[in-house]
Amino acid sequence: MTPAARVQAAIDLVDAILGAARGQGASADTLARNFFRERRYMGSGDRRAVRDLAWRAVRRFGELPQNGRAALAGLAREDAALAELFDGSTYGPAALAENEPVASGGVIPAWIEALLPPLFDEAEKAALLDRAPLDLRYDPARTDPDALRAIWPEIEFSDALPRAARLPGNTPVDDSAPWQAGAIDVQDWGSQAIVQTCLGEQAPALVIDLCAGAGGKTLALSALLPEARIIASDTSRDRLQAMEPRRKRAGRDRIEPLLLDPKREWERLAPFEGQADLVLVDAPCSGSGTWRRNPETRWRLTPDRLARVAAEQARLIEIAQRLVRPGGALVYAVCSLLPDEGPRQAERGLCDREGWTIVNPDMQIGRLIGADGRLCDASDPAPAAGRLLTPRHDGTDGFFFTRARRS
Numbered sequence: 001m002t003p004a005a006r007v008q009a010a011i012d013l014v015d016a017i018l019g020a021a022r023g024q025g026a027s028a029d030t031l032a033r034n035f036f037r038e039r040r041y042m043g044s045g046d047r048r049a050v051r052d053l054a055w056r057a058v059r060r061f062g063e064l065p066q067n068g069r070a071a072l073a074g075l076a077r078e079d080a081a082l083a084e085l086f087d088g089s090t091y092g093p094a095a096l097a098e099n100e101p102v103a104s105g106g107v108i109p110a111w112i113e114a115l116l117p118p119l120f121d122e123a124e125k126a127a128l129l130d131r132a133p134l135d136l137r138y139d140p141a142r143t144d145p146d147a148l149r150a151i152w153p154e155i156e157f158s159d160a161l162p163r164a165a166r167l168p169g170n171t172p173v174d175d176s177a178p179w180q181a182g183a184i185d186v187q188d189w190g191s192q193a194i195v196q197t198c199l200g201e202q203a204p205a206l207v208i209d210l211c212a213g214a215g216g217k218t219l220a221l222s223a224l225l226p227e228a229r230i231i232a233s234d235t236s237r238d239r240l241q242a243m244e245p246r247r248k249r250a251g252r253d254r255i256e257p258l259l260l261d262p263k264r265e266w267e268r269l270a271p272f273e274g275q276a277d278l279v280l281v282d283a284p285c286s287g288s289g290t291w292r293r294n295p296e297t298r299w300r301l302t303p304d305r306l307a308r309v310a311a312e313q314a315r316l317i318e319i320a321q322r323l324v325r326p327g328g329a330l331v332y333a334v335c336s337l338l339p340d341e342g343p344r345q346a347e348r349g350l351c352d353r354e355g356w357t358i359v360n361p362d363m364q365i366g367r368l369i370g371a372d373g374r375l376c377d378a379s380d381p382a383p384a385a386g387r388l389l390t391p392r393h394d395g396t397d398g399f400f401f402t403r404a405r406r407s
């Protein structure tokens, strides 16, 4: 393909991503897979170039561009070499016209930017759309840093998290021996910090991972607490089924999947009322902390959806509270940076609720914030609502999490 033809292909791919964002259709990753499957004539270099260009456009503009061409034209305004490829050649895009629509503005939709906590300066905002590295969690019973370094000399290890390793984004790991042996799993360091927060002074015997999904945190919990019985519940049959091969590969047979009926979760959870030593609520959320991986999701969020998801989070905290035994703990987490989903949920559900106390374990990662999203320091009279991780400060996806104890 000519460089100009690659630009036209990127325009077509961005058009597909925009269409899906407007209609709540398939994810950008799925669309890209289908797009390239239907264009077998593209070589691997072409595919990489087209994907990179399309993703550059998706990352660059916070407000939904009018169409793919407007998005790429917006990039071309800032990149003279790209502008030259709008040359009207056979498979390339038509020359840019003076009055055609061109995407502009910042990287974050204005209405979401207004909701970000006060600590978000320009550098923090820009980092939300950076490219993410490939984070791994390794199982020390099956491998160690030296063995991993022998395969990937560029691998880094975290000082704050005991089993966390990092490779450059897009490093293929699926065919590697540690992967085949179940010795590594892909997991953002932020998710690993949440799992670390689940560990209290005593090892819990009964753990309920209320929103277990495909089991990312369930498996990490099970690796740290091999003796614990872990109930992995979720309302999505597909996600729970996706956990099965991962659970088998890691050899975790103390995990019990439990499919819940949406809005009638209690029917299946009632037998555990007041029994759990630990309940993890890794709640459904806006995903505003994961734009590095799914930048198009910021075009899908609306004030209505945000309000609905926040109401669901509050409801899930209440369900979780009924499951925790006296003296047990609840960990609440969201991959969101918005106070309505994080610290305000913690304040309403856990700080202001009799019989519950927030206890934020010391960690070398993240920052403690109050209910209003402001950073807390030692002189603060009010207790912190929880811990915030950000791509800029912590090199992780954005997360809020907190741990509360039931008296």
Ligand SMILES: C[S@@+](CC[C@H](N)C(=O)[O-])C[C@H]1O[C@@H](n2cnc3c(N)ncnc32)[C@H](O)[C@@H]1O
Pocket (backbone or CB within 6 Å): 191, 210, 211, 212, 213, 214, 215, 216, 217, 218, 233, 234, 235, 236, 239, 260, 262, 263, 265, 282, 283, 284, 285, 316
């Ligand atoms: C952030 S994801 C969980 C990710 C998962 N814990 C992990 O580490 O991979 C949120 C999950 O909540 C589930 N969910 C949504 N509503 C729920 C409900 N009412 N009860 C239980 N799970 C629910 C979704 O299906 C989704 O899998």
